Amino acid sequence: MNEAPPARDRQISVYDASGRDRIALSAWRQMARELIEFRELVHRLVMRNFTSQFRQSFLGALWIAFPPIATTMVFALLRKASIVDIPMEGIRMPYALFALVGVTIWGTFTQVVLAATGAINAGGALVSKVYFPREVLVMSAVGGALIGALIRTVVVLVSFATFFYVPHWQIILTPIALIPMLFFAVGIGLFFAPINTMMHDMGRILEFVFQFGMFLVPTIYPTPSIDRAETAWQVGLFWLHRLNPVSYSIDAARALIDTGSYAFGPGYFASAVLGFLVFAIGWRFFHVCEPLLAERL
Numbered sequence: 226m227n228e229a230p231p232a233r234d235r236q237i238s239v240y241d242a243s244g245r246d247r248i249a250l251s252a253w254r255q256m257a258r259e260l261i262e263f264r265e266l267v268h269r270l271v272m273r274n275f276t277s278q279f280r281q282s283f284l285g286a287l288w289i290a291f292p293p294i295a296t297t298m299v300f301a302l303l304r305k306a307s308i309v310d311i312p313m314e315g316i317r318m319p320y321a322l323f324a325l326v327g328v329t330i331w332g333t334f335t336q337v338v339l340a341a342t343g344a345i346n347a348g349g350a351l352v353s354k355v356y357f358p359r360e361v362l363v364m365s366a367v368g369g370a371l372i373g374a375l376i377r378t379v380v381v382l383v384s385f386a387t388f389f390y391v392p393h394w395q396i397i398l399t400p401i402a403l404i405p406m407l408f409f410a411v412g413i414g415l416f417f418a419p420i421n422t423m424m425h426d427m428g429r430i431l432e433f434v435f436q437f438g439m440f441l442v443p444t445i446y447p448t449p450s451i452d453r454a455e456t457a458w459q460v461g462l463f464w465l466h467r468l469n470p471v472s473y474s475i476d477a478a479r480a481l482i483d484t485g486s487y488a489f490g491p492g493y494f495a496s497a498v499l500g501f502l503v504f505a506i507g508w509r510f511f512h513v514c515e516p517l518l519a520e521r522l
Contacts, residue, residue: 256512259358266357270365274347275372289373290380293328300324300445311446318483319388322381326482327444329381330403330475333374334410335435340366341414342421343428345518359515360508363418367411393485399478402487406474409500415507419514441465442472443479470496 260267301321303309313320344366345359385392421427439445448466449459466472473493480487487493 252509252512256358256360256508260360260364263357263361267361267365267368270361271368271372274365275369289376293325293332293377294380296328296445297321297325313447316447316479316483318390318392318479322384322388322390323447323479324445325381325384326479327442327475328439329374329377330406330478331435331439331442331444331471332377333370333403334406334471334474335432335438336370336373337367337407337410338414338417338435339428339432340370341411342417342431344414345418345422346425346428359518360415360511363411363415363511367414371407392482395481395485399481402477402481403474405497405500406471407500408504409470409496412500412502412504412507415504415511419511419518422518442469443475448472448476467492470499472496 298321300309300311301324304311304320311320313323316323318326341363344362347366348362351357351362417427417431443466449463451460451463473496477487477489477493
């Protein structure tokens with residue numbers, strides 16, 4: 226019969242979130258180490274959360290593909306009926322594909338932000354009963370949103386075949402061009418996730434903002450030319466597009482698909498720097514607020 230080791234030889238782990246130094250620069254090392262140690266939990270939560278969304282759904286994961294397709298069809302019909310005038314000078318791909326690519330990228334951005342923002346509230350039972358880095362919930366929610374993005378990407382590729390449209394081989398570089406946008410989205414979600422535990426309608430506010438924000442980026446129409454602008458509205462729309470960091474990711478993806486090249490100018494690099502900076506600020510803010518999350522739920 227094995228005897229239990231003496232009390233002095235036992236290793237006891239005490240988790241005291243409020244006692245850890247969350248302000249010093251050394252916290253970055255701890256944040257990264259904890260996320261790596263709990264990577265298996267992230268993977269399991271991603272698969273569990275994604276499959277549970279459609280477990281009792283008739284159409285299952287097809288619901289992920291419907292929103293961008295429906296939005297694209299509406300604007301394609303409006304343009305075909307000459308109800309809206311959307312110029313397409315210099316763009317080779319059909320308008321339906323142009324809109325579908327833009328709506329899909331914008332939808333990926335919004336879904337990542339909303340999933341990260343609501344992750345803590347969705348995992349309330351785990352937060353209040355078990356200790357683990359709360360970033361695990363956010364990253365697992367982001368993982369589920371990225372799986373949805375992959376399903377939408379398959380729909381886009383099938384649409385290319387339907388229209389007999391052959392993209393340039395540089396399409397394989399599109400995910401790399403979208404990396405800054407994804408970091409930007411995760412950073413926003415990490416920043417708003419703690420706030421959402423106190424203001425439970427924050428996710429709805431963001432969803433409302435993103436619905437109208439789709440018209441302030443080049444999703445369903447290209448950015449107006451500042452040289453050909455005839456009205457103050459066209460000039461204002463041009464600057465709204467240029468000041469939105471997501472616009473550069475959408476333009477880069479479309480250019481790689483349609484022309485095989487993209488001029489990665491100062492605007493794109495500024496948006497990339499902003500994306501990584503927002504991610505760092507959002508993660509650090511989340512880490513500082515982590516001890517307060519359980520008591521706010």
